Amino acid sequence: MRIGVPKEIKNHEYRVGLTPASVRELTHHGHEVVVETDAAAAIGLPDEAYTQAGARIADSAQAVFAEAEMIVKVKEPQPAECRMLKPGQVLFTYLHLAPDPEQTRLLQESGAIAIAYETVTDRRGGLPLLAPMSEVAGRMAIQAGAHCLERAQGGRGVLLGGVPGVPAAKVVILGGGVVGTNAARMAMGLEAHVTVIDKNLDRLKELDMQFGPMLNTIYATVDAIEENVLAADLVVGAVLVPGDSAPRLVSREMVANMQRGAVAVDVAIDQGGCFETSKPTTHAEPTYLVDEVVHYCVANMPGGVARTSTLALNNATLPFTLALAGKGWKQALADDANLRNGLNVLDGRITCEGVAKAQGLAYTPAEQALGL
């Protein structure tokens, strides 16, 4: 198969769909790879590393989209990229369609086969292609939150760990999945007072076993969320209902009653965010204030540490990329129910239930769309 890797064009997005090591694996298996020039030069992966791995370098995104049978990317295609997609072309990347009607429509119109990293599953019900970026974003959430808490950033001038004689900051994490666990681990490492709130009791039990008495775990009720958010210095939004829009757990009124200079890091912003006051921001302008609460809502946080993130993402995506390239998309999707859960759009039909529900569109089960 001929696989194309365009340079990412989202604001301050320096990740890339394939590393040279992944390219070598694909060319070793007899596939052709074409990479846009300077696709990953910013993270120390120059064109020569790709040519040594067996790729060809193309001088534009247009050239990559024109000749590839499958496009492997990182972020959701921007409108200009959607318009370059062709009927029958496979797109393998993050999509986050639930809160994005424009992209959904453009993908439907393109006739491409759109497979979203974030809805591919594993045998244990996890999300193996979201997990590495959630690990990164969860860890970054505490770095970003600590920075935003500095007074010069609009924060309340609080140090996460406090010092002897002065209490530690209160960090409240909504959602104890991959983002939440990694955020908790970093915040505990900095000696903050950390609370995780989740509606999944089994998950809370696992966290309790993992971290012991240093971590407070609380079952998610409106009451518990309100009480903890209002007392928090830093709130991390880390909930997810796969495929669907994020549940809005923190209302505008709750934000208005938060402490002045408190910080909200809404990692769940890529699925619409879990604060009513959240709107997507960029690495160039990551924060804004609502009622003197600092909001950090960067939708591509891992792009900030693009080298680490690219390597971590490729570790997870490579087996699926190899399967799609080796078997062809139809067979690969037919053989693997977990990969099939990644299929979001086929022949203009929406095959992810969460996306269809979030946008009030008709849902076609992937099996039906594939004629299985």
Ligand SMILES: NC(=O)C1=CN([C@@H]2O[C@H](COP(=O)(O)OP(=O)(O)OC[C@H]3O[C@@H](n4cnc5c(N)ncnc54)[C@H](O)[C@@H]3O)[C@@H](O)[C@H]2O)C=CC1
């Ligand atoms: N902004 C960014 O750059 C990035 C954003 N993300 C996003 O972060 C979010 C979280 O991802 P993961 O941790 O991987 O998901 P996950 O599935 O591992 O964890 C989500 C947790 O939320 C809990 N949850 C769901 N609904 C809830 C509710 N109503 N109340 C309380 N808890 C609830 C679930 O029980 C689960 O434990 C996702 O939206 C993901 O796309 C991930 C990586 C990067």
Ligand SMILES: CC(=O)C(=O)O
């Ligand atoms: C998952 C996601 O949104 C990201 O890695 O940018």
Ligand SMILES: [Mg+2]
């Ligand atoms: Mg306020």
